[in-house]
Amino acid sequence: MRALCWHGKGDIRCDTVDDPTIEDDRDVIIRVTSCAICGSDLHLMDGYMPTMESGDVLGHETMGEVVEVGRGHTKFKVGDRIVVPFNISCGDCYFCRKQLFSLCDRSNPNAAQAAKMMGHSPAGLFGYSHMLGGFWGGQAEYMRVPYADVGPLKVPDGMPDEQALFLSDIFPTGYMAAENAEIEPGDTVAIWGCGPVGQFAIQSAWMLGAGRVIAIDKVPERLALARSAGRAETIDFSDEDVYDRLMEMTGGRGPDRCIDCVGTESDATASADSMLDKAKAALFLATDRPHVLRQVITSCRKGGTVSVPGVYIGLVDHIPFGAAMNKGLTFRMGQTHTQRYMEPLLRRIEAGEIDPTFVITHRATLEDGPELYKRFRDKEDGCIKVVMQP
Template identity: 65%
Template sequence: MKAITWHGKHDMRCETVPDPEIEHGRDAIIKMSACAICGSDLHFYDGFMPGMESGDIVGHEFMGEVVEVGKDNRKLAVGDRVVVPFTIVCGECDQCRRGNFSVCERSNRNAETAAKMFGHTTAGLFGYSHLTGGYSGGQAEYVRVPFADVGPVKVPDGLSDEDVLFLGDILPTGWQGAKNCDIQPTDTVAIWGAGPVGLFALQSAIIQGAKQVVMIDEVPERLALAQSKGAITINFQEESVVDRLNELTGGKGPEKCIDCVGMEAHAPYGAEHLYDRAKQAVMAETDRPHVLREMIYVCRPGGIISVPGVYGGMVDKIPFGAAMNKSLTFRMGQTHVNKWAGDLLNRVQDGQFDSTFMITHRGSLEDGPDLYKTFRDKKDGCVKVVLTP
């Protein structure tokens, strides 16, 4: 079969690789019908994600048709159309029973390695390094899905692939990012990053009742999309984020702040930007935390900071004293996709979410390596890439 594989920083290839096979009775094999390049894929594309190995099949946002099921799988049948959450979950461990699916205790095949890195294991993830299990990803013609009697979400008739594809990651990620904020009708919600996750967080914050939502980015095309969905926008290269947020909130700051950027944050050029770039270049810190610093500084005392953006390791110069003295609450984590998927599927069917407006580029798996670069560089107005076999 054809699949997109990682061979080092900025070296993605579409190659012929062995077809997957059933390895466990609860498995299923999915014939991929659509997949996407996610913003978090850019972290290994840029060489910042530990645990990658040359030849790894990547991709964690995908859907397709069931073509084979294991002998113990009673949920799925050949011919079912499913979206596959990026988190691999057993459904039986203590964390899964609590709804904390992204920290499933059983699905990470390399749990001991993950525990050395993070203190405890996290869930297995598709196509996202050997720290999260080393599972082959979904940017491939066929995918083996472990615990397929738990994770996959069946797609009802009448919905296109593009209507539901993002239920596997970025839609529930944006929803959880907003849900973690406990949004009240009087709240100003500030969102850093007008990429796909940020745009879903914007829609989610409005659905959840925010008074006003402010989007912060530097890419005009993305800010225009955010504005079209009801956001007030700030281009951080053209005006002060702190001054504008204070102006919009009567000097009090936003009650809720959401980081949809993560480890590769950009900042206006200056001493902070150069400091982080230099430290990251020599691996003195792994992640650029400009957004975290800015959120802590500008968030209203007693407010909530939500972090759906991916961080991989160590950050520096975090003003933790400000966070403590301002009584800020932090909520963060990889997304508990199966906690939200059923409700969000109903909301998509009801038309509450526009799931397709951000798709700007489409291509085949063979186009994938070039489209990684287009997406990373935000060329040609690129916001979201969808690939098909």
């Protein structure tokens, strides 16, 4: 089959690799009908995520048609269209029973390796390093889905792929980010990063009762989408000091809820501290560029909530933890418990409350993938979200 494979920093190729096979009775194999490039994939492309190996198949936003099922699998049958959550969960461990699916105790076969870095292992993830399981991802013609009786969701007849695809990651991620922010009716919510997750966080903040949404970025197309589809007020951080502007907009109090949708790769030109972060990363003295996290902490109102859906990889420097403690901030974060949200959000799509296709700017094939990775990373050609059909 053809698949997008990682071969080192900045080196993504469309290769011919072996087709997947059933390895466990609970598996299914899908023929991928649609997949997408996620902002988290750029952390792999840019070399920030350790334990990647040359030839690893990328991708964790995937859906397709079931073509084979394991002997013990009864949930789906050949021919069903399903959308697959990006994290892999057993459904029966301590954490899965609490619906903390991204913390599954059983789905990462390399849990000991992850525990050395983090203290404990999260769930296995598709296409996201050997430390998180070494599972081949879905930017491919076919994909094996382990524990397929837990999480994957059958897509209703007549629903186009593009309306269902983002249930695999970015729609639940944006929604959980807003839910974690503990939004109360009328709250002012500030969201850093207007990429795909940021756009869904904006939509979700309104769904959960926000009174104002302020979106922060510098890319014109992203800011325009936040204003048009998201009805958000915007701040261009290349033109204005974010903290000063937020204080002006909120009468000096600060936003009630702040959401960091940027994560480890804050814009290296944003400020002196972000330029220093980039230099440290280049010299292997740090793993992350946490400029946005610092800004979120200083900007959030006293007693407010900070939600972090943006991916961080390892150690972060110079976090104003004293400010966070003295301001009484609450922090909520983590990989998305995708399986918890897929069906409720599907119902919102069916009800016409949201059409997730609003973020799509580029449609392509797998062969176009390597070039579109670069366009997405470099924010060229108005590229906000790429959907590929193998």
